Amino acid sequence: MERMNDDKPSPDPAVTDGRLLRGARSRRAVTRHAVDVASAEGLNGLSLGRLATDLELSKSGIQTLFRTKENLHLATVDAARDLFLDAVVRPAQSTAPGTARLRALVENWIAYAEKPLFTGGCFWSANLPDFDSRPGPVRDALAHQRRDWLTLISTELRNAIDAGEIRDLDTDLTAFQIDAILNATNIALRLDDKNATTRARRAIEAFLTRP
Amino acid sequence: MERMNDDKPSPDPAVTDGRLLRGARSRRAVTRHAVDVASAEGLNGLSLGRLATDLELSKSGIQTLFRTKENLHLATVDAARDLFLDAVVRPAQSTAPGTARLRALVENWIAYAEKPLFTGGCFWSANLPDFDSRPGPVRDALAHQRRDWLTLISTELRNAIDAGEIRDLDTDLTAFQIDAILNATNIALRLDDKNATTRARRAIEAFLTRP
DNA sequence: AAACAATACGAACGATCGTACGTAAATGCA
DNA sequence: TGCATTTACGTACGATCGTTCGTATTGTTT
Numbered sequence: 420m421e422r423m424n425d426d427k428p429s430p431d432p433a434v435t436d437g438r439l440l441r442g443a444r445s446r447r448a449v450t451r452h453a454v455d456v457a458s459a460e461g462l463n464g465l466s467l468g469r470l471a472t473d474l475e476l477s478k479s480g481i482q483t484l485f486r487t488k489e490n491l492h493l494a495t496v497d498a499a500r501d502l503f504l505d506a507v508v509r510p511a512q513s514t515a516p517g518t519a520r521l522r523a524l525v526e527n528w529i530a531y532a533e534k535p536l537f538t539g540g541c542f543w544s545a546n547l548p549d550f551d552s553r554p555g556p557v558r559d560a561l562a563h564q565r566r567d568w569l570t571l572i573s574t575e576l577r578n579a580i581d582a583g584e585i586r587d588l589d590t591d592l593t594a595f596q597i598d599a600i601l602n603a604t605n606i607a608l609r610l611d612d613k614n615a616t617t618r619a620r621r622a623i624e625a626f627l628t629r630p
Numbered sequence: 631m632e633r634m635n636d637d638k639p640s641p642d643p644a645v646t647d648g649r650l651l652r653g654a655r656s657r658r659a660v661t662r663h664a665v666d667v668a669s670a671e672g673l674n675g676l677s678l679g680r681l682a683t684d685l686e687l688s689k690s691g692i693q694t695l696f697r698t699k700e701n702l703h704l705a706t707v708d709a710a711r712d713l714f715l716d717a718v719v720r721p722a723q724s725t726a727p728g729t730a731r732l733r734a735l736v737e738n739w740i741a742y743a744e745k746p747l748f749t750g751g752c753f754w755s756a757n758l759p760d761f762d763s764r765p766g767p768v769r770d771a772l773a774h775q776r777r778d779w780l781t782l783i784s785t786e787l788r789n790a791i792d793a794g795e796i797r798d799l800d801t802d803l804t805a806f807q808i809d810a811i812l813n814a815t816n817i818a819l820r821l822d823d824k825n826a827t828t829r830a831r832r833a834i835e836a837f838l839t840r841p
Numbered sequence: 842a843a844a845c846a847a848t849a850c851g852a853a854c855g856a857t858c859g860t861a862c863g864t865a866a867a868t869g870c871a
Numbered sequence: 872t873g874c875a876t877t878t879a880c881g882t883a884c885g886a887t888c889g890t891t892c893g894t895a896t897t898g899t900t901t
Contacts, residue, residue: 435869436868436869436876436877437868437877438867438868438876438877438878439876441867441868441877441878442878445878445879458763459763459764460764461760463672463674463675466858466859467858468858468859477879477880477881478859478880479860479861479880479881479882480878481879482860483878483880484879487859487860488859488860538763539763544759545759545760545763548755548759548760549671549759549760551751551817551820551821552671552749552750552751552756552820553670553671562821565821589832591829592829595814595833596807596810596814598814599814600806600807602813603809603813603814606758606759606762607806610762610769610776618803618806621800622806622807647846647847647899648847648897648898648899649846649848649897649899652847652848652898653848656848656849677887677888678888678889678890679887687849687850688849688850688851689889690849690850690890690891691848691849691850692849693889693891694847694848694849695848695849697890698890
């Protein structure tokens with residue numbers, strides 16, 4: 420049986436239009452490299468010319484794709500979030516809620532900062548300190564992503580409490596502390612601190628085991 | 631009675647030579663402002679021209695004082711440490727070792743990040759993420775200062791343990807956690823998080839009270 | 842007194858930045 | 872088949888960057 424309103428084929432132009440597809444592909448290639456650069460040298464270390472020479476494109480070609488530098492920043496921030504979700508968050512969603520999922524998140528995060536997914540380590544540890552004093556849409560986007568991350572941890576902590584896996588603690592406060600430990604671990608890793616990961620595991624594990 | 635070897639009047643030229651005194655004064659004025667700029671926009675946000683217009687000096691005049699940009703960075707890093715020691719560490723040295731001094735350090739630090747002493751908040755929270763992936767003397771200096779700060783906290787924790795004020799905990803691990811909380815609090819303050827300071831106090835106080 | 846040292850300025854350099862504009866090629870739509 | 876849209880490139884503009892050089896001023900030393 421056909422759909423009732425088949426007068427609405429409405430094929431999404433973003434999926435069918437070859438021009439838009441090509442543009443999206445190009446943008447993805449640029450932002451993927453931009454995330455690497457920004458994780459190491461900050462979003463301000465990005466420049467159209469720098470990206471152009473790195474990717475062997477023309478400076479004005481890149482400018483056509485993003486029009487302005489702030490748009491490039493925002494696109495890079497979005498790309499970082501997507502990659503982070505793929506590498507850290509989504510793989511953990513297959514585990515059980517509560518401490519199991521929290522441990523998966525932490526392990527994925529440590530791997531994400533240690534391997535690292537981005538050449539300069541954690542994208543937010545590198546760029547939030549840069550933009551937290553700089554009002555504008557970039558700061559807003561980074562702050563929003565941070566908020567989402569903290570909420571994610573807080574929610575899993577609540578799941579763990581409800582399941583009786585851990586003691587009844589302040590989920591927001593603990594999420595804040597776990598995030599603080601992870602960020603500090605990222606810096607320690609960048610400074611070649613050998614004990615960084617084991618220290619992070621020990622500190623966080625203290626929250627995930629009953630007293 | 632006179633000193634044995636009074637053939638060594640050796641007046642320090644840096645104290646008596648008017649030219650060097652003038653230079654030191656000028657350098658201090660520049661670095662004081664440079665710390666403010668760097669705390670808000672990072673050391674890379676510094677530029678000779680920017681500092682010159684801000685302080686109504688000539689660009690080449692500033693360059694005469696520091697010769698190279700890296701020297702300016704290093705001088706700024708040194709100035710930040712001096713101001714931090716005066717504002718946070720030294721006032722706490724008059725309190726008793728152990729938890730009392732730790733609480734004084736934390737309170738001074740919170741005030742330092744909240745008021746703030748530097749317009750952009752904590753200098754190291756802003757610049758360590760920028761330079762941790764960038765080998766060179768600036769990174770080394772920042773890393774060394776971070777190490778000193780962690781050692782300071784760790785030492786006071788040991789004093790508190792020896793005095794029986796707190797339980798026997800891993801001082802390095804706890805110092806790492808306290809520092810992590812403070813850095814995260816600095817970001818939260820920059821993002822206008824109202825609960826930042828009380829949350830920091832609660833989290834840290836958990837380490838300073840017996841279980 | 843003359844010789845030297847340190848600070849300060851002005852001018853100029855090559856380089857890179859973000860952006861604007863014109864043009865060409867490819868693609869979709871009428 | 873025309874016409875609009877999107878991507879891509881080349882060029883050029885004004886601004887700012889770090890650095891070099893020459894010069895004047897002030898202070899110290901001999």
